[in-house]
Amino acid sequence: MTYCVAIKCNDGLVFAADTRTAAGVDDVRTYNKLHVLEVPGQRVFVILSAGNLATTQYVLAYARREMNDPNATTSLRTVRHMFDAADYLGQLSVRAQKQAAEANMNVNVETTLILGGQIMGEDPAIYMIYPLGNCISASPEMPFLQIGEIKYGKPILDRFVRPQVKLEDAARCALVSLDSTMRSNISVGPPVDVAILPRDGLAISHSLRLDFDTPYYASLKDSWGRQLENAVRNLPKFDWEVQQSLPLSPHPGSNFVAGQQQRQVDASSHPQQGWQAAQWSSDTDDSGRR
Template identity: 70%
Template sequence: MTYCVAIKVDDGLVFAGDTRTSAGVDDVRTYNKLHVIELEDRVFVLLSAGNLATTQAVVANIRRDLDAPVATMSLRLARYMFDAAEYVGSISVRAQHQIASQAQFSNADLRTTFILGGQIRGEEPAIYLVYPEGNCISSSPETPFLQIGESKYGKPILDRVIRPEVQLEDAARCALVSLDSTMRSNISVGPPIDLAILPTDSLKITHKQRFDLDTPFYARLRESWGHQLVAAFRNLPKFDWEAPAEQGSLLKEPNQQAANG
């Protein structure tokens, strides 16, 4: 499984995803699920979740069309982000059919879901969720983020924090916390984590970084988030029947818990 998220705020776009691909409990591998395509007047980021063979076929076909001397459609020729999302959907459907025809007796699930985000000069940045069937939807001001894969564990923090007016770096931190929450609850999602930031009208990725569990910034972020969650829980309103002495001992500090075993 996997988990990827794309966030749209007024200042730009944030993309994040894990890299774990598993074919079983004893076959865990790492593959890139965040793909960046930068051209003269546009930039695209593709996030993927689903069958790895289909994903690789889609990415390969997209890059091949970019270099084709004669092409009826490509990311280079798309006039709008919606056109680009529909193009990715059509490539995905074709790849699924081709792979299925080569393995007629296989029961493998060949579906792949994508998030395509980016900006074409003259148009606002946008993110689209591209379904395995080829159709797509965009984000909205009410829900300015899109998720694919194991999305349920990382959604609550996004629902509470992400608004169009949120600063780009805060959106990036929220994406990393969303991934951390998912990894704590589902072993099929795992590090390293890829992060990419696209400011509005920059037409290029200004920051792209991979974080492992021991990457200093990411380690500090995870530790700080965990401590502050515990502190917030300790400050929740107390029941009417709780005695004053009990109110101060609802939760011990993490280091005290460790000391007491």
Template identity: 45%
Template sequence: MTYCVGMLLDDGLVMAADTRTNAGVDNVGKFKKLYSWERPGQAVFVLLTAGNLAITQAVVSMLTEGSQGRHKTKDGADNLFTAKTMFQAARMIGKAVRDVKAVDGEFLHSNGESFAASFIFGGQIGKERPRLFNIYSAGNFIEATVDTPFFQIGEHKYGKPILDRVARNDMKLGDAAKMVLLSFDSTLRSNLSVGLPIDLLTYERDTLKIEHTKRIGLDDPYFKMLSSEWSKALRTAFMNIEALDI
């Protein structure tokens, strides 16, 4: 399985994904699930993927080849850099998902498998503000708002409480990245299908280039400190609350 988080902030974007894939307890692999495309000064796009790995990799390959001019359609709908808005770019992701389903969907169904894939897509084009979308396996999508500034896909339930309690669109990038990593820490402790390393990307609004990416592994000193201090803080907060009178 997997866990991915994307957050839209006034100051930009925070995007993160684990790298574990499972096909049973004895068949565990590591695959990248965070992808980005950029033309500095023009546009930045970031995609997080969850679900059937063959499906998500096919979608990413179509987008990559299209953006490099190696895979063209009559309407150019697979080239992200022809999009004038992030909404148009999100529609291109949706179209790529449906194109893959048109080729593979029937064969998956006949083999007893569902067409399962989901995506978090964010970025910025020109002077338009950064935007963030949750794209479903049907190719349709919803957009993040001030009221709901984050999306999760995959094994999201263990990492959701801290996001529900703390996430705000006016957070600084560093604080939001810290919160997202704590969400991963909670998930890692409770779900073996999610695992290190974590790919983390932060994008600063209006820079129109990707400058900050990090792969967080088992020995990452910041993540180890964060996990330890969060555990201590939770235990301290718990002990400081008055016990139930029984």
């Protein structure tokens, strides 16, 4: 498995990826999944990959080879727009999969890619390239794209990432997202790569490889763990806690308190007040529903 994320902010792009690849739990290795291809000062592309490693490497090998071939009719050096770059990589991916499928070995050779970058004179952009070769871009409402094991790390991105966030904050959020994923899925593993591409810089400004024992990563994990713990403890109290605590500690305001707004289950429920009493009654049959 794999987990990669790309974030599009107003100030530029952020990329992050783990480095673990596995062909079964007994064959685990470390591979880059974050690849930078550039024409310095003119265009920068970052490619993230999840899926069959041979297909990914086919795409990267041809993309690099044709980029350096002055006779290539289409390459990352010649495409006019970021969409064309995504389309070009998609076609390379389809070609690699078709070639592998000829052997008909019933192996999944699909790869999903994220392409991000900027071509001079154009806006930065990120695209997700599906195994079919087609692609979608991020949007202001959904300014990030994920591939691989995406679920564990999505909630923090959902809650924090907006187009106006600082690039560094987005990078830290991506690291937290990766950390949550590595904690739950051992097929996603360290070290992690992070790259920042500021808008109109046309060069990666910062790239990091962080392992669990890298001091920065360790301090990030520690800070995040402590802050999350405090955040849960500082959530609004239930009304019975407020009532219980009143005689003992009569200092309201240290936490926001929901006060009398929720109730225990009560036969006389008032759904019009925005809540309903829980009903532990038997349900009727309805076959096939899940």
